[in-house]
Every structure is written in C-alpha cells, then in structure tokens.
Amino acid sequence: MHSEPLPAFAPESPPTALIACPECDLLLQPVPLIQPRSRAQCPRCGARLYSFYNDRLEKLLALSCAAVIMLLTAYAFPIVGLNIQGTYIETTVFGAIDKLWQEEREVLSGLVFVTTVMMPSVELGAILWLVIPLWRGVRPPGFAPVFRAFQMAHPWAMVEVFILGVLVSLVKLSHLADVLPGPAIWCFGCLMLLLAGLASLLDPYTLWHAWEDARATPAEAMEP
Template sequence: MPAAPLTACHECDLLLQPVVLTLPRSRAHCPRCGARLYSFHRDRLEKILALTLAALVLLLTANLYPIVGLNIQGNYTETTVIGAVHHLWQDGREALGGLVLLTTVLMPAIELGAVLWLVLPLWLGRRSPAFAPVFRAFRLAHPWAMVEVFILGVLVSLVKLAHLADVLPGPAIWCFGGLMLLLAALAGLLDGHTLWQAWDEAHPDDEAKPA
C-alpha cells in the first residue's frame, strides 16, 4: 500500500497530512508554528485566468510599442525592447542583449503561457496534457522573469539621461509597469496546492489519453 503523501510546513518543516479544503475562503495553518500553509478560494482559478490574459495582452503591447524616445537637438529616436536587444547585439554586447531578451520577453512569456496551459483546462474541469512537466517549467521560469528589475533599470537610465536629452517615456513603459503589478498579483494567487487540488477534482479524461 503506497504511503500517504505528506506536505511540509515552509516555516518549521513539520510534516503534515494534507487536508482537502472545500469551504469557500478556507485556510490551512501549521499546528506547530501557525504559518499559513495554503488556502482555498472557489473563484481563484477565474482570477488567475483573468490576470494571466491581461498580463499576456500587456506583454504583447509592451513589445510592440516603443519603450522610450529621445530628442537630442531635434533628432528624435525611439526604440522597442526588441530594438534595444538588436542594438546591443550589433554593438557586440551579445550576453547583455541575450539576458534582456531572456528575462524581459522570453521568461515572462513562458511563465504566462504555462499558467494558461495549466489553468484554462482546470477551469473547464479538465486536466491539460503534460501537466507535471509544464508545472515544472512554470516553476523554473518564474525566478527568471525579471520585469521589475528591467523597469527599475530603465527608470534609473531615464533620470540619468534627462539632463542630456528630452526623454519621452513610450507606451511600453506603462505596459511594463502594469505587467509588473499583474505578475506580482498572479504570484500571490498561484500556489502549487491550489493547482494540484483543482487537478485532483478535474475530470481525468484528457490525462488518460496517450501523449
């Protein structure tokens, strides 16, 4: 007979038997240190989906529109994030360009795509194929999505450039700002327990199909 799965308290490492929360807005706390282990909100999947779709729209918009415009003695120039990566690459700073592309475009896109892949079928009462590998990819991508670091860097650069040229923030910078807030809200809502509990409750038809 297989051993019952245990969960560890993230504060004091106490091993506990997980409980299935079914009451709306219920929470599980560690009996030893009182830390909040996980919570259950019936409408959490809807909120995660709404935030993910909004974040995807902002990520797309942020990459289509200029992030900053510079007016230097009548010469106006503007660039998008992809344009900036292209310029860095041409200037021989391939590693820096690659890092900007990875942390600002690719990793947020992988993270949001993975959340959509996992949560949309669960919301419809189904299990998405390859749930566990995609969940691992999401956990792997999450620390590498650094939109907030990028925004901070851009703001510092804009302030430093302000005395050399007229600096005009482009639409993309507002989109990145919104994206930063949405990703933070999403991180607060998304936890493994919520997804796996929804997975347990979902209809297993799709999982039974061969990959």
Template sequence: MPFTRHHHGLPWPRLERHERIACHFCDALQPAPRLREGEIALCGHCGEELFQNRPRSLSRCVGWSLGAVFFMIVAHSFPFLTMEAAGARTKLGLWRAAKALYHDDSLVLAVLTVMFTIVAPAVLSLGLIYICAPLMRGRALPGSVAIARWIQFSEPWSMLEVFLLGFIVSLLKLGHLAHIEFEIGLWALVAVVICLAAAMAGIDRRELWDRLEIAIKHR
C-alpha cells in the same frame, strides 16, 4: 495535527496524502491536508496559517494572465521611450534594446535581455492560462505537469520589475542630457508587471499541484 477553517468552499474530492509541512512560525512538523476551495489550513500547535485554497483562485489567475498577455503584445508592438538630443530623435523598445546590445557586441546581454524580459514572462502567463483554464472544469491538458515545472523554474527569472528599475535609474541620469517622452509601451510594461504579480499571487503552488493531481487521477 493541523486543523482547517472553512469559508464557503465547493465540494471537490479530498484525497489522502503523506506530505508533511513545517509551520513557518513555530517549526512544528505536521501532515499537510488537502483542502477544499475556500478552506485554510492552520497549525495545530500555534494556530498560524499554513496555506489556503483560495476561492475562485483559478478564474482570477486566468484573468490576470490574459491581461498580462494582452499588455505584453502592446508593450512589444509600441516603443516605450522617445529620446531627443542634439536634433537626433530615437525610439526605444524591448526588441530594439536587445538588438542595440547585439550590434554593440554585447551578445550575452542581448540574450539575457530577451530571456528575462520577454521569454520568461511569456512562459509564466501562457503557461498559467494553459494549466488553470482547463482546471476550472476539472481537466488537465497533456503536458500540464511539465509546464507547471517550467512555470516554477521561470518564475524567479522573470525580471521585468528589475528591468523597469534599471530603466528608471537610467532615466534619472539621462533626464538632464536629453528630452524624454514616455510612450505606450512603457505603461503597458508596467501593466504586465502588475498582472503577472497578481496572477502568481492569486493561486498557491500547493493548491495548483493539488488540483493538477486530482484532475489527472480523474481522467
């Protein structure tokens, strides 16, 4: 049987469940207890941490998600690069990049750019706010379960960091051919990546589903 280590958790209902979990260190299969806020589940065989219910995880998740939404608006409102070569000056942004791909008969790449760098991050940040903000008061809004599934589906497809990596590689190649200036949109895009990473790291998936289940059962 696993055992728990208590930090400073707040009282909330502990409901029994029959789910089991395998320890990532020793592969021991054991029941997965439902934790109170601040508790950590440890393997009953080797003592390694299985998962935890982080203190104030919901408020941190909502805060980072709100930051991601704000910086996303900034990133889409301003160009992230100005390039000047042979007297021609060009400003580039996410939407303009997708539009340029479309006009170059690269429809698939244009759609993938919009989906992976705009739609998926927006689903993640707005979905986390929609779910976690009401859960701070123990409530679950209609459609929260479906949105939580969409968050899990879209998380691997949010590829802003991949886009930024490709962007940096392109800059290394273009730096010798043109004069390049970084704009506000680029730094806002970096901030979006940081905020989304912090929001997803702030709350455990198991904890999110536990809190949703409790809120739905106590409507």
C-alpha cells in the same frame, strides 16, 4: 485574510496525504478550507501553505489573459523616446536587445532577452496551458512538466528589475535630453503587478487539488 494553523503530523495516526512545509519541512495533515479568502499556515514557522478562493481559476484566467495583452502591447510599442536637439529617437524592447547585440554586448543582450522576453512568455504560456483546461474541468496534458517549467521560469522573469533599470536610465538621461516614457513602460508596470498577483494566487497544493478534481483525459482514463 483569515489564517488557520494546520495540525502537525502525528505518527500514531494513519499517514494519509501529507504535505511538507516549504520553509521548515514540518509534516502536516492538510485540512480543507471552507471560509473564502482563508489560508492555511504552518503551526511551527507561520509560513503560508495554501489558500482558498472559491473562484481561483477564474481569477487566474482573467489575470493571465490581462498579462498576455500587456506583454504583447509592451513588445509592440516603444519603451522610451529621446529628443536630442530636435532629433527624436525611440526604441522597443526588441530594438534595445538588437542594439546591444550590434554593440558586441552579447551577454547583456542575451540576459535582457531571457529575463524580459523568454521567461515571462514561458511563465504566462505555462499558466494558460494549465488553467484553461482546469477551468473547463479537464486535466491538461503534461501537467507536471508544464508546472515545473512555470516554477523554473518564475524566478527568471525579472520584469521589475528591467523597469527599475529603465527608470534609473530615464532619470540619468533627463540631464542630457528630453526623455519621454513610451507606452511600453506603463504596460511593463501593469505586467509587473499582474505577475505578482498571479504568483500569489498560484500555489502548488491547490493547483494539484484542482487537477485531482478535474476529469481525466481519455488516454489517462484508459490506463489501469
């Protein structure tokens, strides 16, 4: 990918729309990127600021729809099955959360629920809420609070930590019983990659830029 260092803010030039580097706070004058798959970078610390994909919204929509399908499939099917001396047992994510709760491990059960169910759902719901109207050229209602909800949920959606925990358990349990990975584990694996792809495509500058280009809703257009 081609990287383009941005010009730093010069105090003598009129301050138009400026952006601050998220890593070192240097004030910069954003320039439109023309070459597809190019990105702007901070001239001082080299941090990535924003990037240009000519079909970014379509990619975001495709990735988020695939992620929703993976998330729902992962919740519906078992994560792991165990064959202990002829007795086969299996569990889903909700089954594991319920079992932890019944065994009086409420904090752990709550953490698993928040990091693998609640936050990934909030994250994907927020992306779809923002991207579907923008893709149709309309501003989504409540853009700023929903975008903040996405940014708040993103660090707490820990599907990859959950996957790592399940893999470690599979290796440890394989000495005691026949362990069969369920369909949900593959879905969570795909979901992990899809969420990483979504996070790399969604940068605040370009989403706000898409919001500025989109048509205002009738209520916003009536405001002075």
